[in-house]
Amino acid sequence: MxxxxxxxxxxxxxxxxxxxxxxxxxxxxxxxxSMQVRGGSVRGLALHLERLDTANRExxxxxxxxxxxxxxxxxxxxxxxxxxxxxxxxxxxxxxxILVAVRPPQPAPxxxxxxxxxxxxxPFAHIKHTGTFAQLHxxxxxxxxxxxxxxxxxxxxxxxxxxxxxxxxxxxxTVVWPDAPVLEGITMQLLNRALAAxxxxxxxxxxxxxxxxxxxxxxxxxxxxxxxxARVNGTPIPAxxxxxxxxxxxxxxxxxxxx
Amino acid sequence: MxxxxxxxxxxxxxxxxxxxxxxxxxxxxxxxxSMQVRGGSVRGLALHLERLDTANRExxxxxxxxxxxxxxxxxxxxxxxxxxxxxxxxxxxxxxxILVAVRPPQPAPxxxxxxxxxxxxxPFAHIKHTGTFAQLHxxxxxxxxxxxxxxxxxxxxxxxxxxxxxxxxxxxxTVVWPDAPVLEGITMQLLNRALAAxxxxxxxxxxxxxxxxxxxxxxxxxxxxxxxxARVNGTPIPAxxxxxxxxxxxxxxxxxxxx
Numbered sequence: 001m002x003x004x005x006x007x008x009x010x011x012x013x014x015x016x017x018x019x020x021x022x023x024x025x026x027x028x029x030x031x032x033x034s035m036q037v038r039g040g041s042v043r044g045l046a047l048h049l050e051r052l053d054t055a056n057r058e059x060x061x062x063x064x065x066x067x068x069x070x071x072x073x074x075x076x077x078x079x080x081x082x083x084x085x086x087x088x089x090x091x092x093x094x095x096x097x098i099l100v101a102v103r104p105p106q107p108a109p110x111x112x113x114x115x116x117x118x119x120x121x122x123p124f125a126h127i128k129h130t131g132t133f134a135q136l137h138x139x140x141x142x143x144x145x146x147x148x149x150x151x152x153x154x155x156x157x158x159x160x161x162x163x164x165x166x167x168x169x170x171x172x173x174t175v176v177w178p179d180a181p182v183l184e185g186i187t188m189q190l191l192n193r194a195l196a197a198x199x200x201x202x203x204x205x206x207x208x209x210x211x212x213x214x215x216x217x218x219x220x221x222x223x224x225x226x227x228x229x230a231r232v233n234g235t236p237i238p239a240x241x242x243x244x245x246x247x248x249x250x251x252x253x254x255x256x257x258x259x
Numbered sequence: 260m261x262x263x264x265x266x267x268x269x270x271x272x273x274x275x276x277x278x279x280x281x282x283x284x285x286x287x288x289x290x291x292x293s294m295q296v297r298g299g300s301v302r303g304l305a306l307h308l309e310r311l312d313t314a315n316r317e318x319x320x321x322x323x324x325x326x327x328x329x330x331x332x333x334x335x336x337x338x339x340x341x342x343x344x345x346x347x348x349x350x351x352x353x354x355x356x357i358l359v360a361v362r363p364p365q366p367a368p369x370x371x372x373x374x375x376x377x378x379x380x381x382p383f384a385h386i387k388h389t390g391t392f393a394q395l396h397x398x399x400x401x402x403x404x405x406x407x408x409x410x411x412x413x414x415x416x417x418x419x420x421x422x423x424x425x426x427x428x429x430x431x432x433t434v435v436w437p438d439a440p441v442l443e444g445i446t447m448q449l450l451n452r453a454l455a456a457x458x459x460x461x462x463x464x465x466x467x468x469x470x471x472x473x474x475x476x477x478x479x480x481x482x483x484x485x486x487x488x489a490r491v492n493g494t495p496i497p498a499x500x501x502x503x504x505x506x507x508x509x510x511x512x513x514x515x516x517x518x
Contacts, residue, residue, distance in 0.1 A: 006278075006281055006285075009281050015277070018268070018274075018275055018277045018280055019265075021277055021280035021281055021283075021284045022265055022268050022360070024280075024284035025280045025284040026265075026268075026347075028389055028391045028392045028395060029391075029395040029396065029399075059396065086285065088285075099284070101281070101285055120382060123379060123392070123393035123396075124392075124393065124396060129392050129396075130287055130392055131287065131390050131391065131392020131393055131396075132287045132288075132390065133287045133388050133389055133390020134383065136287060136288040137288065137318065137382075137383060137388075137390075140288075
């Protein structure tokens with residue numbers, strides 16, 4: 001697996017040194033958030049900061065100072081208006097350390113996605129933790145088999161999430177998210193707010209793999225945006241362009257927050 | 260989580276630089292082996308090298324040159340006779356890169372271990388991959404609850420492995436390993452060879468959590484050696500010192516291979 005170019009990587013506001021990175025490279029015990037930055041701003045900044053604080057309290061029993069994270073983000077982004085940013089927290093002794101990695105901006109995939117179902121569930125699924133090996137490897141295996149990504153289902157075929165996105169099924173006038181252990185993505189949360197403001201019903205239900213072809217549109221959400229699903233395994237999935245456009249318009253009504 | 264001191268960390272025979280470590284710190288897609296080095300030698304060196312090569316072929320489709328790994332191990336250990344060594348492989352483009360981390364030698368835990376059962380199974384369990392977040396976190400949670408480690412069981416209560424060791428049940432004259440998805444540890448493999456040479460029966464069977472109290476001894480194996488189990492959840496586990504001594508004596512008959 002190759003990485004996109006890494007423009008900057010800082011820890012606690014200073015260029016990351018080998019000694020600090022060795023800890024993170026060898027001890028797979030941290031958490032992070034990923035965001036798209038445009039013009040120095042982020043959608044749902046408060047939610048990203050809340051995610052880091054909440055996860056750190058749960059994993060390590062201590063908070064993460066949100067103003068400190070913002071300061072480190074601003075420092076790493078100095079002079080870079082548009083970027084993909086990962087803010088990752090690891091513990092050195094009892095102290096949370098903030099790693100910020102800055103890469104080129106990343107748009108949502110243009111092509112409707114072809115998914116392969118895989119029986120897997122992320123451990124500690126509600127946390128965006130650094131134990132992503134299985135996600136990366138299921139994605140790599142799906143790609144080798146001619147798909148774009150893997151869709152996780154449990155042993156009964158109930159859908160949860162993809163390796164890097166939430167999945168939603170649009171049925172009638174309702175957006176349905178899986179009632180399953182998933183990471184509640186920031187984009188999912190922001191879209192839900194926009195749906196509520198628009199009076200569009202949204203709810204969580206158990207979704208079986210075979211339900212996906214029964215709605216009018218299936219789409220994915222993550223920090224890059226909203227992407228339709230074209231196929232799941234051998235099954236074509238309906239995709240109504242008007243619904244997809246409505247979802248995107250609603251999500252894009254979310255304001256950009258200056259970091 | 261704090262690390263023990265890191266004496267050296269090299270990549271491809273050179274001190275690891277920030278740029279290389281950033282890849283490993285951010286992309287959780289690699290595999291490794293851990294070994295105890297004494298006097299510049301390792302038990303089961305060929306098995307460690309085979310593990311790296313086999314895992315790399317499965318994960319990334321390309322081999323790892325065993326002589327190159329040995330050379331990098333020797334380079335990182337130069338002047339250090341006794342150590343804990345982790346050899347980790349990650350891909351940069353199509354090329355496997357060998358990270359060697361050298362820490363102080365680590366003996367097996369002296370105290371009989373108190374385990375807490377947790378319903379979890381490692382993904383891609385036959386591979387010693389870098390996606391260890393759930394293991395580290397289950398161990399941390401077990402420790403906070405007053406145990407030494409977590410013991411993984413499936414939803415039916417069938418035992419697989421701990422976060423860092425194989426588990427075996429000694430019953431009558433037989434060593435029983437779980438017939439479950441586990442990492443087949445090098446120490447487990449070496450002990451099985453010694454058992455076979457000694458004429459001691461060893462086999463794999465499905466082991467339920469409640470079976471553990473029914474034998475005469477339960478013990479753990481990993482690169483630090485063999486350690487008895489004292490309790491699982493609230494249940495005391497029998498531990499016959501003569502059996503444990505026999506297991507250790509058999510394992511310790513394994514020769515040390517110069518790196």
